[in-house]
Amino acid sequence: MDQKAYDELREELLEAPYRVVDFLPRQVSAEAGGRWFKVERYLLERPQIDELYRRFARLVLKLSCYYGLALYEPRAEAWQTEPGPEELAGRITACAAGEKDSYVHVLFPAESALLTLEPGDLCMTLYGSGTEPAETARLLAAAEGLFLREPEAVPDK
DSSP, rough: OHHHHHHHHHHTTTTTTTTEEESSSSOOOGGGGGHHHHHHHHHHTHHHHHHHHHHHHHHHHHHHHOOOOOOEEEETTEEEOOOOOHHHHHHHGGGGTTTTTTTTTEEEGTTTEEEOTTTTTTTEEEOOOHHHHHHHHHHHHHTOOOOEOOOOOOOOO
């Protein structure tokens, strides 16, 4: 695939159904908001955020053993096909620092799947993954103490 095809697939997948890779097995209820925000503030501090992002990095590295991937480099506005493990893990862990343009987009073109991570997020998002890649991601997430889950519907007001 060329750069334009990667961009088009990413845009398409960002509109697809998604799952969340989270450290919690389900969404916290609104009634627990105060408790949740205290935990969130704690986890966003170092060294907690660094450890969470290392888990995310190990998950992506393990997925790369099964599926070919391309990593988006925002500063260059280009895709890097099959980056080395050091590059891949380094980009994900650097995202914890919250630097400008440090977001991570990992595209699995043959599986039509996209993993995204934004600086300061406590979860990753897996877009458009079919049954087999999602099951592999679920198993690998569990090995890292993470959960792959469907997002909960937001109630109408």
